Amino acid sequence: MNNPFDNAINQLEKALEYVKLTPEQSERLKYPEKIITVNFPVEMDNGQKKLFHGYRVQYSSKRGPYKGGIRFHHQVDMNEMKALAFWMAVKCAVADIPMGGGKGGVEVDPKKLSDKELEKLSRAYVAAIANEIGPEIDVPAPDVNTTSQIMNWMVDEFMRIRSRNQKIGNSEKSRLMATFTGKPLTNGGSEGRTAATGRGGFYVLEALLEKIKPNMKEGRKLTVAIQGFGNVGYYIAKFLYDAGFSIAALSDSRGAIVVNKIGQDSLNPEEVFKCKKEKGSLAGCYCVGSVCDLKLGRNITNTEILELPVDILVPAALENQLNEKNAPRIKANIILEMANGPTTPAADEIFFKKNITVIPDVLANSGGVTVSYFEWKQNLENQKWSEKKVNSLLKDKMTKASLDIFEIARVKQTDLRTAAFITAVRRLTSAS
Numbered sequence: 001m002n003n004p005f006d007n008a009i010n011q012l013e014k015a016l017e018y019v020k021l022t023p024e025q026s027e028r029l030k031y032p033e034k035i036i037t038v039n040f041p042v043e044m045d046n047g048q049k050k051l052f053h054g055y056r057v058q059y060s061s062k063r064g065p066y067k068g069g070i071r072f073h074h075q076v077d078m079n080e081m082k083a084l085a086f087w088m089a090v091k092c093a094v095a096d097i098p099m100g101g102g103k104g105g106v107e108v109d110p111k112k113l114s115d116k117e118l119e120k121l122s123r124a125y126v127a128a129i130a131n132e133i134g135p136e137i138d139v140p141a142p143d144v145n146t147t148s149q150i151m152n153w154m155v156d157e158f159m160r161i162r163s164r165n166q167k168i169g170n171s172e173k174s175r176l177m178a179t180f181t182g183k184p185l186t187n188g189g190s191e192g193r194t195a196a197t198g199r200g201g202f203y204v205l206e207a208l209l210e211k212i213k214p215n216m217k218e219g220r221k222l223t224v225a226i227q228g229f230g231n232v233g234y235y236i237a238k239f240l241y242d243a244g245f246s247i248a249a250l251s252d253s254r255g256a257i258v259v260n261k262i263g264q265d266s267l268n269p270e271e272v273f274k275c276k277k278e279k280g281s282l283a284g285c286y287c288v289g290s291v292c293d294l295k296l297g298r299n300i301t302n303t304e305i306l307e308l309p310v311d312i313l314v315p316a317a318l319e320n321q322l323n324e325k326n327a328p329r330i331k332a333n334i335i336l337e338m339a340n341g342p343t344t345p346a347a348d349e350i351f352f353k354k355n356i357t358v359i360p361d362v363l364a365n366s367g368g369v370t371v372s373y374f375e376w377k378q379n380l381e382n383q384k385w386s387e388k389k390v391n392s393l394l395k396d397k398m399t400k401a402s403l404d405i406f407e408i409a410r411v412k413q414t415d416l417r418t419a420a421f422i423t424a425v426r427r428l429t430s431a432s
């Protein structure tokens with residue numbers, strides 16, 4: 001199994017060949033500034049107390065407060081936390097937003113908890129790290145298995161703790177709201193946040209497509225396969241479909257579906273979503289236009305979807321999905337990394353040699369943290385922006401970041417990931 005932190009450091013090492021740093025500066029980038037571990041009890045529904053183990057990795061505050069999600073997962077692992085926190089620092093620098101990198105998590109399978117237990121756990125975790133977070137210190141957000149509802153409980157608990165020693169007026173309340181992003185719209189959240197990661201990925205692809213693969217289109221619709229049909233997978237599928245791309249295949253943790261006529265028929269993500277909701281699984285949801293018909297497609301495995309003959313492959317699920325084993329069999333021309341860390345360094349080398357362009361996660365999925373930054377800013381300034389304004393600012397940020405990175409890759413003759421890391425290293429160290 002690939003250690004994600006080793007992968008992240010490997011990506012960094014490649015970029016360090018192009019940036020002049022002192023040994024201390026290089027070393028600094030390889031370690032988080034602070035790792036917080038907390039162990040806290042929660043009373044379960046049966047009246048017994050259970051001890052939980054949680055973390056918060058604060059990787060870099062060089063450019064602003066630590067920023068990054070909180071993950072609830074039974075396999076929360078320190079190496080994964082460190083990697084995700086480091087990638088957050090890189091991502092914020094690439095998107096050029098004034099925030100650093102962080103990540104947190106609790107070792108728990110939330111599916112085994114009642115709603116009441118989940119709320120108690122969320123509040124207890126916040127109480128345990130309350131002294132280490134705040135709008136100018138560290139700003140958590142949702143991640144795997146944490147939702148806007150959980151952010152609601154967390155921000156409420158944080159306010160409760162802060163108001164013990166001081167009276168909190170309305171403007172102070174709005175400021176403290178900025179401690180968490182990804183909140184519900186009704187409680188300090190930002191318009192456009194739910195779709196932001198998918199939308200941002202679409203803007204990145206739009207900015208780069210003609211540059212990385214000129215004339216690829218040749219008057220036809222480009223075909224796409226998307227692994228993962230959760231928040232990110234659904235929205236990227238929807239934006240690509242609306243823009244005229246042909247969605248050949250989709251998958252979730254239980255399996256994948258593909259149209260029989262790749263390039264001719266496209267899955268309609270909204271209809272597939274409705275069908276999946278009704279049936280409880282993607283299997284059989286071959287929805288083309290407004291018709292879902294068993295004759296239009298077939299079920300395939302999660303391995304097969306990655307190896308389909310499509311123009312663009314979009315991993316939007318998990319880490320380490322594209323590795324030295326399957327990389328030689330990948331047929332797509334472009335890989336748009338919407339998940340964090342889906343490609344191992346060994347697979348990266350193979351793709352580079354095969355002239356497959358990888359649009360890296362630290363650029364492709366940075367739309368989410370960018371709109372989280374907008375949410376933080378709106379809370380701090382006690383403002384509420386329209387969705388139009390959020391989307392337009394997001395587009396500006398994503399387009400600029402994409403073109404900057406393309407230019408560095410062109411000048412330095414590197415892949416886009418190395419170019420993104422070069423940009424981030426320069427911004428994180430103020431080096432040339």
Ligand code: NAD
Nearest residue numbers: 197228229230231232252253302316317338339340365368
């Ligand atoms: P999610 O939980 O909403 O969706 C994950 C999807 O992946 C689900 O459909 C799940 O069934 C599917 N999946 C799991 N294992 C799979 C497998 N083996 N094969 C195919 N599908 C599988 O999560 P999300 O928020 O959409 O996040 C997806 C990825 O994007 C993660 O890597 C996450 O870290 C990253 N990401 C998310 C955001 C965000 O704003 N949500 C921002 C940046 C990066």
